Amino acid sequence: MIKQLYLFVLLLSLSFPIMAEGLKDTTIFLNEVNINSNITHNFSSGNKIQSLPKRTIEAYQNSNLLNILSDHSMVNIKSYGVSGLSNISLRGSQTNQTAVVWNGINLQDPLNGSVNPSLFPLGLIDEIKIQYGGSGALYGSGAVGGVIMMNKNLDFNTGFGIDVLLGTGSFSNYQGQIKIRYGGTKYSGSLIYYHSQGENDFPYVNTQAFGHPEKKQENASNNIDGISQDNSFILNKNQKINTHLWYQKSHREIAPNMTIFNAHQFQNDEALRFSGDWIKYGEKTSLMARIGLIHSILDYNDPGIDLQSTHQSTSIIAQFESNIQLNKLHLINWGVNNRFDMGQSDNYPDHTQRNTLAFFLSYKLQLLKKKLHIVASIREELIENNLGSPTPSLGIDYNPLSYLSIKSKVSRNYRSPTFNDLYWQGGFAHGNADLLPESGWSQEIGMDIKTNWKTFQPAFQVTAFNSHINNLIVWTPTDNIWSPMNQKEVWSRGVEVQQLNEFYLKSINTGLNLYYTYNPSTLESGNNSGKQLIYQPINQIKAKYFINYQSWTLNIIYQWFDERFITDNNSKSLNSYKLINLGIYGDIPIKKHLFVFHLRVNNIFNEVYQSVENYAYPLRNFQFSIQYKFN
């Protein structure tokens, strides 16, 4: 019976300049437009934001969001085997407390709050930013631990081009991707089709089976197909429209843990997503309107017990905002966002729906010859007919010297209950319509030192953070019904340090970057008060060595994960482990033709590890692809 009960848990996942190629005048113009279309750029003062370089994203064109975040960020990843579910979290937050924003639309599922980063092919996007720390005032519900932003930016005046990528990897992994793009003076567009499949039947020693036999991972195949179509129209010298349409269908077997034999569970996911925005740039006042639509279907199947469970959600998002430049030093942003979510599930009584109307206002003040930026923001939401608590934030960026900047931010963050939390019915489980949002305050302060010497460019960044989240929603048996309650309180705090050492020697650019995170994240309520949260390592270390020579790059990435507790009372834990991955990326140009090569070698030293209790992970494995580009 508990199996049925748990099924719902399953169902229940430094600014980088925007590269705008093309005519000189439109470059300037587009930069301005993009600034206006990107709230974070102007109003994220005080937050630590990591932009992944365009070249890094290009090097992962044959991969997905999970892999790039794992290699190049300090996001905490919990991955159930190779084809299964994976979750991301930032700064000791829960997995559904990190917003994943695609072209301005938050993709967190209204049913369960999750986003699965292994279902995001990087061929679709060319900009990734990771905001560490919450930002409820700017992003609304879900942005508690941080925000992952992904954008597709189309280039103008590039003419017709075509990319074809073919790749293969260990354990019968194959992939193909075709991109057709056009960049004119007024219109730019792209059409992308992709397919990937893998058996993921890697060999491993099953230490959890009788006799410790050598086995192959079973029931771990996946199959993903998708199509994406993006457009950008320049209407006139100060107006632009962007549209992004993305459809994806996937079939994934749910990889079992090492104690399970003859598993047959699988999941089909289908999603249609649209984001469109109109921007009108003005000297004093700029306007932006955005509309978004997400329709997702999750179909979970356990043929062993004839279980099929379908869950659908539809979200319609409309946002209007305006930037008003009062004078050179004062900037105001205000706007309205309406999000209408509908859920349909075998486990909901009827069609369920929720409307969230939000008003937001930010004021940016620049002082001390623009060396000091202060941003005060506030957001107020009307969920159905209930007015929520205001969500304020205050951020400061101070650049007293050309090589030194100081950032600080205080913000209130929250996450609304999911539809499962509110409406689930079945299997002795009942949603709770009276739940309050999870909410709390976070503070951070950071210092950034960057040099600009000729051959050696060291940089150092340190950020201290502190966050309390109350009313965490926990499913618990109450009055003989399994029901969610606002129960837990979590205190997450720590320090992030990064030290970059880059050398520029004629045609060679090389360096060693070091990252360290110290993050105690503890329960502050109940019997296990003071204990570290499960699957949250206190210490994480990452080291990245790279060398660039002409158009070729070699990366060696070392990651060390501290012991992670797997019980609330911290009585059991998984051992610490280290992983070393290698990547080679480069191209050979032949006139207008470009041949791009990607090679990744994961887990070079065959580390045997458990990222999640009892799950097997592959030893050394490869991923190789060739991309042909014609322009």
Added chain:
Amino acid sequence: MKKASISTLIAVLSVLFISSCKELEKDVPFVPSFDKYEAGAFFINEGNFQHGNGSITYLNTTDYSVKNDIFQLENNRSLGDVVQSMKIVYNTAYICVNNSNKIEVVNSKSFEELGTVYNLPSVRYFDTDYSDYGYATCWGNGGQVKVINLSTLEVIDSIMVGNGPEGMFIWEQKLFVANGGNTIADNTVSVISLQTKELIATIPVGYSPKHFVIDVDSKLWVICAGTGNWSNVGEQESQLIQIDPVNLEVINTVPLFNHMHPENIGIDRTQTVIIIGGGFDTDGLYKVFTSHPETPTEAFINGSFYGMSISPFNDEIYAADAKDYSNNGLMNRYSFNGDKLGEYETGIIPNSVCFRWPVMITIL
């Protein structure tokens, strides 16, 4: 137990181990041994779905000391994903691991691994007629009883039964199977001939039959939990149903509760007092007397328990408290009258107890 006292005892006593999850066994051989897990209660802890952290806790009923996760301790590996039940047969224990689709076979005295039976989709319970064959109820393939060769630990046959088969009872070469239903409700008991290994009858009973006991008059009683309002048949009351195991007919139906769905049943050593209770939405444990079976109105033990078992050796009642279902739970021990005798920490989600008891016979 101290070794010195053990030696003294051995001089005058021979020790007969009788083991049972539900009923007294017959023809149990003499086993003069005082191994690690000689006499006590084994708590079955399901663990969390998809975590592979199910476990067995051992309660030494001599000194009431507790040892958690004894399978991991003795074999240095996880027992599996959703441990449902355990049955001791002589010196061997068969542990059904539901979501691992397997039965782990261990020496019941040392708990050292002996082998694994695979190909048991969503296995629930194991039983045997003490022949070379064992029988396991499995939810997979529409509901089956798998026949296992106990020498080779291989599945040799499958017998179709109803949806979600649960507990079994063996009586005079007949195997009674409670079809408890899962995603599709069921309200039948299947009867299989152990001679032909074929289904010989299907007896309609209340919704969600779970487990059996036999009374002093050799009549079977099956607890029917009923269904919750999410079921495909809507909410159905729980019932206690008496079956004649010879004529294969329902003799008596005792309605229980409209909105509580007890899943467990036990009977005292006189085989006249039935205890029911346990299950996610059931408050308290109740007595029903076989001589005048009536709908119970008052619980003799209060509390909400995920599972309940009664010791066939001293009628003590063990009631499992799964607490928050994600951390270790608690096992409560009561006298037959309902007086609390003790409580013990268990693994995650305790659901029942399997007993192993020494009976000492003086050798003259």
